[in-house]
Amino acid sequence: RKEVEQDPGPFNVPEGATVAFNCTYSNSASQSFFWYRQDCRKEPKLLMSVYSSGNEDGRFTAQLNRASQYISLLIRDSKLSDSATYLCVAVYNFNKFYFGSGTKLNVKP
């Protein structure tokens, strides 16, 4: 069983749409979670951290559900520039970093 699982997509949405991704993790001892975005043939870049209380950064909202062991990312008012692959990460024991395979998002005009 994979440590972190994501729907690979692709999610094809029109500009202005709201889209949500979920990511499940298997280790209940996971301490921290992050969302990264990775553009084609580029390195992953941190999008946002995920806190227990949830957090919002502009059009992006991340939430954590420890009981069900998943994290989510909500993107409102999608832009063409949001097209990328979104990776979720679960961390435990401070040095165990597990990435999901990524969810591909295509925002179309």
Next chain:
Amino acid sequence: ETGVTQTPRHLVMGMTNKKSLKCEQHLGHNAMYWYKQSAKKPLELMFVYNFKEQTENNSVPSRFSPECPNSSHLFLHLHTLQPEDSALYLCASSQELRDEPQHFGDGTRLSIL
């Protein structure tokens, strides 16, 4: 512009060659990481260094040999690689070895003939 630089960007080598990948971070971080990213697979953590000391070897074959001479530099020495080792190798760093975000380099795209 990334604070983590990797060289070379692309590398093609035969299975009997020896080569090294280099990573340098200009962020003053103390922890550095090597990851492997294969097509359609998640990033796989290979090695973790904290203050130059290796703290994690994620069951990586011995044909991959890391070296961390100081907190700013990290190498991955390659020897007798297999075709399945073809992948994107990413270096990352973080301020400390904690559950905090990592900054990635552009990666080295490695092809084994």
